[in-house]
Amino acid sequence: MKTSIFKYITVAVAAGSMWLAGCNDLDQEPTNKFTDKAFWTSPERANMVLNMAYSQMYSHDKMFQDEALSDNMYEQRGNPDTRTIRTGQATPNTSLFKSEWQWVFQGVKTCNIFLTFVDDVPGIESSNLAYMKAQIRFIRAFLYFRLACFYGDIPFFLNDISLEESRQLTRTSYVKVMEELHRELDEIIPDLPKRDDLSADDNGRITKAAAMVLKARMYLYENTSRTGNSVSDNMRKVADICDKLMHDQATYGTYSLLTEGNEEGYLSPYEYLFTSGAEYNSEVILDYAAVELDKQWSLMYNMAPLSAGANLCQKAPSKALVDSYKMSDGSDPTDLNSYTGRDPRLKYTVAYNGMDWYDLNDKGEYVKKFTLDVTSGSDQAGTANGSPTGFYTRKYFDPDHGKNLEMWTNFIMMRYADVLLMYAEAKAYLGELDAAVWNETIRPIRERAGVGGVEYPSSGDYTQIVRDERRVELALEGLRYFDLIRWINYKDEKSTAVAELLNGPVYMYNGTQIDQFKFDTGRDILWSLPLSETQLVPSLLPNNSGY
Numbered sequence: 001m002k003t004s005i006f007k008y009i010t011v012a013v014a015a016g017s018m019w020l021a022g023c024n025d026l027d028q029e030p031t032n033k034f035t036d037k038a039f040w041t042s043p044e045r046a047n048m049v050l051n052m053a054y055s056q057m058y059s060h061d062k063m064f065q066d067e068a069l070s071d072n073m074y075e076q077r078g079n080p081d082t083r084t085i086r087t088g089q090a091t092p093n094t095s096l097f098k099s100e101w102q103w104v105f106q107g108v109k110t111c112n113i114f115l116t117f118v119d120d121v122p123g124i125e126s127s128n129l130a131y132m133k134a135q136i137r138f139i140r141a142f143l144y145f146r147l148a149c150f151y152g153d154i155p156f157f158l159n160d161i162s163l164e165e166s167r168q169l170t171r172t173s174y175v176k177v178m179e180e181l182h183r184e185l186d187e188i189i190p191d192l193p194k195r196d197d198l199s200a201d202d203n204g205r206i207t208k209a210a211a212m213v214l215k216a217r218m219y220l221y222e223n224t225s226r227t228g229n230s231v232s233d234n235m236r237k238v239a240d241i242c243d244k245l246m247h248d249q250a251t252y253g254t255y256s257l258l259t260e261g262n263e264e265g266y267l268s269p270y271e272y273l274f275t276s277g278a279e280y281n282s283e284v285i286l287d288y289a290a291v292e293l294d295k296q297w298s299l300m301y302n303m304a305p306l307s308a309g310a311n312l313c314q315k316a317p318s319k320a321l322v323d324s325y326k327m328s329d330g331s332d333p334t335d336l337n338s339y340t341g342r343d344p345r346l347k348y349t350v351a352y353n354g355m356d357w358y359d360l361n362d363k364g365e366y367v368k369k370f371t372l373d374v375t376s377g378s379d380q381a382g383t384a385n386g387s388p389t390g391f392y393t394r395k396y397f398d399p400d401h402g403k404n405l406e407m408w409t410n411f412i413m414m415r416y417a418d419v420l421l422m423y424a425e426a427k428a429y430l431g432e433l434d435a436a437v438w439n440e441t442i443r444p445i446r447e448r449a450g451v452g453g454v455e456y457p458s459s460g461d462y463t464q465i466v467r468d469e470r471r472v473e474l475a476l477e478g479l480r481y482f483d484l485i486r487w488i489n490y491k492d493e494k495s496t497a498v499a500e501l502l503n504g505p506v507y508m509y510n511g512t513q514i515d516q517f518k519f520d521t522g523r524d525i526l527w528s529l530p531l532s533e534t535q536l537v538p539s540l541l542p543n544n545s546g547y
Contacts, residue, residue, distance in 0.1 A: 025102040025533060026155055026166040035160075040117040043124045049114050050132055056107035057139045058288040060297035063411055063478035064315055064393075065096075070481035071501045072321045072471075076388045076515065077314050086502070088518030090528065092547050098530035104147045111140040112160040134188035135206045138214070141181045145218055148177050149482060152226065152526045152544060156180065170539050174226045181218060185211045195253030195285075203280040204410075209245055209252045210286040213414045216241040216422055221486045223525075231490050235426040242423035245416075246440065255416040257448050258283045266358070266366040267399075269448055271348045275398040276409045285414035290407065300405040303393040306378040307370045308357055309405050310392075312385035317350045317476070319389055319507045324471055330446070330453020337510070344450045349475050351392035353509060360399040374509060381508055390509030395476045412477065417445055421470045428462040442466065445473055463494070488521060522546060 039045060068075040068082040075082045081096035090097070114136050118129065140158075147154050156172035158180075192208045219234040219241070245252050258281045261267045272278045279287070290297055302314035323336045325346040333342065339352050347355055353374045361367050374381040374390040381390030398409045424441035427433040435456040442465070443454045457465070467487070471480065487498040502519035523546025534540050 025098075025105045025530075026161070026169055026537060034113055037117065037120070040121045043121060043128075046114070046118050046121045046124065046132065049110065050135060053107060053110045053114065053136055053139045054289075056103075056110055057142055058411070058413055059103075060288070060290070060299060060411060064299060064303070064476070066478040066481050067476050068315050070484060072318055072475055072480045073315050074318050074389050074506055074515070075315045077312070083515075085524075085527075086517045086519075087515070088520060088524070090524075092528040092531035092534070092543065094528070097527050098532055100150060100527075101147070101530050101533060104143045107143045108140055108157075109160070111136045111143075112158070116160045130191040131193070134191035137184050137188050138192070138206045138211055141184045142214060144177060145181055145214065148174055148181075149221060149485070150527045151529060152223070153177075155540065167537055168539060169537060174223065175228075178218060178222060178227060182215060185215050194251065195255065196249075197253075204287065204289050206286065207253060209255065210414055212241050212245055212252060213285055213419065216419070220422060220426075221482055223486075223489045225489060225491060231492070232430060235429045238422055239426035239430065239432075242419050242426065245419050246423065254282070255285065255419070256282045257416060257420075257444055259448055264366070268344065268348065268450070270345055273415075274396045274409065274412070276400055276407070277398075279410045283416045284410075284412055285416060285419070287410040287412045287414075289410050296402065296406040296408050297411075298404060298406050300393070300397055300401070300407060304397060304405060305351055305357060305370075305372055305387075305392045306385060307372070308359065308392075308397075311404075313387040313392060315393070316387040316389040317391040317393060319391070319509055319511075320501070321471075321475060322346065322350055322352060322391060322509075324468065326451070326453070326468075326472075328451055330451060343472060345472055345475070347394065349393075349395040349472075351394045353390060358399075366399060381510075382512075382514070388508070388514055389506075393476065417473055418479070420445060421466065421473065425463070425466045425470065428466050433462045433466070442469055445469065449473070485525060488525065520546065 034049065064073065065082060067073040068080075069085060081090075081094055084090050084094055085096065115133060118124070118132060118136075124132070144154070144156065152174045153171035154174075154177060155169045156177050157169070161169075189208050189211050192206060192211055193202075195207050195209060198205060198207070216238050219237045222229065222234055224231050224234065245255070249255075258269050258273050258278060261269050261272045262275070262277055267275065273281070273283060276290075289295065301309075301311050303316070304310040306312070322339075323333075325333075325343045327333050327341050328343055329341075339346065339354065346352070351357060351372050353372060355372045356368045357370050357372055358366055359369045361369075372379060372392070374387065378386070379392070380386045382388060396407065396409060396411075397405075398407050401407050420441040424433060424437060427437045438456040443456075446452075446454045446469075467483075470483065474480070484498055484502060488495050499519060499521050502524075503517060505513045506515035506517060508514055523544075526544040528547035529540055529543050534543065
């Protein structure tokens with residue numbers, strides 16, 4: 001049962017859509033009642049705008065779009081912008097550069113309007129007012145951080161601006177933006193609740209832990225070559241934040257890995273984690289809500305096998321992702337073309353040739369529907385509607401789905417496993433990943449997955465071990481691209497090898513090359529500012545290097 005705060009998100013978005021269009025994306029000049037003080041007359045109306053801001057923070061498309069920018073997924077049909085970027089052909093006029101920019105500033109506009117008017121709304125208790133404002137400021141920080149990851153120096157403003165002001169804006173330095181975002185989060189954390197204090201109706205609201213995770217990510221992803229900070233100093237901060245989340249439950253809330261499957265017993269804990277039945281479980285720190293009938297998503301209709309009821313395959317898991325899964329005993333596979341005996345997370349994430357596809361039948365029984373065959377038939381790899389790589393998406397497939405694979409599963413934006421992995425990575429980078437840290441982080445993650453190799457290795461490249469674990473545990477959850485970019489930006493002995501993961505041939509399941517990616521570290525670390533924006537606001541120039 002979805003909670004009340006998200007029931008009216010679609011209504012709120014529809015109501016606000018009139019003012020989301022504007023003369024340029026920086027101002028998003030409003031034309032309706034949300035900027036009229038007469039609108040802000042009740043807590044209910046303020047909540048409607050707050051809920052709209054939640055909806056604008058993320059989307060069901062964003063996660064898989066971000067994965068298609070990485071080496072985890074491949075998108076080819078219709079020559080999409082993700083492929084244009086990955087093949088080194090992007091220009092300032094590439095549509096994704098503009099749509100991402102526009103989407104962020106639409107959300108920022110909502111947040112700034114809310115903060116402009118909410119203080120004067122009658123009937124809101126002071127404690128609730130502080131909480132509402134803290135949520136909005138978190139959403140705005142989340143959006144600005146995403147924009148800074150893509151564009152570096154960005155227009156940055158914390159109040160509503162006019163059309164004329166938007167035409168005079170310049171870009172705020174990346175250093176200043178990061179400083180301001182950390183300040184914002186530090187200021188709002190005291191006004192946010194911990195998870196344990198949320199009522200059932202408030203499940204899904206932003207908490208202290210979510211703000212702490214965002215701070216950890218900002219330190220982890222920070223481009224230190226631009227800020228002048230050291231990676232080691234940032235890793236120390238990441239470790240300290242994650243340590244608090246792991247051990248100070250009285251302050252930040254109680255979280256743990258989900259270790260039980262569904263009540264019926266046919267879904268493992270890892271599978272169950274990404275279904276509607278497990279929403280708001282102990283592992284989830286922040287998610288993006290979906291609502292049956294009102295706010296569904298239908299991406300599986302274009303990513304699952306056609307034999308499962310899909311229409312075609314728009315985005316497909318890559319062979320590189322599949323090859324990264326070890327054997328179930330923790331050893332390296334000797335035959336990358338064989339999937340027998342692999343880490344169980346593979347079959348819960350990717351559908352591969354010869355895999356049995358399970359779903360609920362008309363009687364509600366969980367049964368095998370078919371064995372995937374990518375060598376012939378409707379699911380054949382490389383055909384008009386089939387997967388270009390020969391792999392299909394399984395993660396987030398929920399047996400409780402609609403007729404055309406509509407899903408009402410919340411998308412997890414932050415979860416406790418990521419906290420453990422960030423902590424392990426920071427400790428490894430600092431040379432402090434000992435048996436105690438391992439047993440608190442990597443070991444429980446592998447045990448939950450049913451993977452061997454849970455004992456602390458007495459030697460080895462611990463940083464690489466954690467990075468590899470991070471890839472398979474968090475696969476297809478929207479983080480891989482940003483991980484690759486930050487590892488390149490660390491400019492250490494591993495950076496060149498990481499860049500090569502974004503630069504080279506793309507293969508089908510059988511080793512046939514189907515594309516060639518290009519990644520120029522002198523240009524592709526940052527995106528181009530949208531041409532349409534620099535034409536309207538020339539003061540945003542100069543553009544990022546290479547554009």
